[in-house]
Amino acid sequence: MRADAGKAIGHSKFLSWIERGGNKLPDPVFLFLYLIAGLILLSVFGAAMNWSAIHPTEIDPETGAKKVIAATSLLSADNIRNLWVEMPKTFTSFHPLGYVLVVMLGAGVAEKSGLFGAAMRAGVANAPTYLLTPIVALVAMMGNLAADAAYVVLIPLAGVIYAAAGRHPIAGIAAAFAGVSGGFSANLFPGQLDALLFGITQSAANTVFPDWQANIAGNWYFIVGMTIVFLPVIWYVTDKIVEPRLGTYRAEGANAVVAGAAMDARGVSETEISQPLSSDQRKGLRHAGLASIGVVALWVLMTLGPDTPLIDETATPEAQLTPFYQSLVAGFMILFLLAGWAYGRATGIVKNHRDVVRMMSESMADMAYFLVLAFAIAHFVAMFGWSNLGLITAVHGSDGLHALALPAPLLLILVVLFTAALNLFIGSASAKWALLAPVLIPMLMLLGVSAEMTTAAYRVGDGATNIITPLMVYFPLILVFCQRWVKDFGIGSLAATMLPYSIGLLLIGMALVGVWVAAEIPLGPSAPVYLPTR
Known part of the structure; x- marks a missing residue:
């Protein structure tokens, strides 16, 4: 492979600096435990210094004036009691926990x-x-619905397909990686990521607007827009920048054989992955399609049919579809469950209901780390709320931003850039959002920007730099996939290959945010850019 040695060396040094700095960060679980310790000290100091703010919406029933929010020490008797007595409730009432686990039962x-x-x-x-x-x-962007499967099946498969077509396999791997990870939030349908992010969004929004309810379709139109604009960017960068730079692929002796017979992370060979679908698999896909149509028809019937259980006819017109939106978590679980069951029955993988239960149990086992992380995040978010520091920061922050008179598009583009920079060091989408949402969501809601719009801006920044940081959990695996085809392909080579995608996706993503806000396009059903009360 021919490469610009000077640029590769410089880029590799920069990435090595990021890698060294990022590796010094603790595991995200302990990162949040350390943040809790720091939060406790900050709450004690804030209470001693009488930090406070005027609540923008709540009225003090005794005085009739707007309620004063005062910083509260987390070492106060009430908060210590809350920590130990409410610990099970704090964990189990953490919104993303239920959302994600329900969807994953089916997925x-x-x-x-x-x-x-x-x-x-x-x-x-x-x-x-x-x-x-x-x-x-x-397919890579749609593959995000499949979570890990997109990384370990589609990305190596793309290399095999490109090689078979006489094109450079690294270009195929790069295009698939850009779609799966750079376009992490882009999709045509909401999925488990939407459930995860909007669970955190709801917790943050409820500190200012207790009645605000999230629905996982709140960014549906926006993620479709991301898919539409990201597709030509990945196409152009792959065909016009990356592949010409890679040059003509020439198999490196035995390396070509190794690449063809290599094993992915789940023990399935790339040769097997690249084989045409069997008749049973094609039959399974047809059955899965019919099952999916059946689930969609059921939800349409419950929304538009007799008695309309998913419509609240007693609510105001704009809130009547709230039950429908809230049912989508269960809807996706049922859709994935029945489609997977139908496929498995047709292919012989699922022989009886016990196999389905086993698969559901194994999917819960795969969520073990998330449960541990969710425990730490749930307590950080809860304690942030008990201290009132998040709300105080949001109120004063919104006042400061209001005084600057920055237009909403610029504010949200700054959110994108900050998230993209933070993503170089903290790869977990949920960990970053749990850290940022308690301040960003209330602060921008107080300026009239909807929680859905702030979440959408976060998603753009979260995906764009995934593909250039070695701290991204799948980055080493992608490097292994590349080395099956080009033996001396290193970290700097992969990062340099993916950098044009990262820049292109970030720029087009910021432009999309700016246009979306300026045109006030709804982000999803009943999800405006600005709060109705602005």
């Missing part, structure tokens, strides 16, 4: 039955050479 069956992997293989099979990149990119 685990769809993944472990092989449905997600087969659907991605079918999506890129027999694609015309000139349309290979956009098809791979689109």
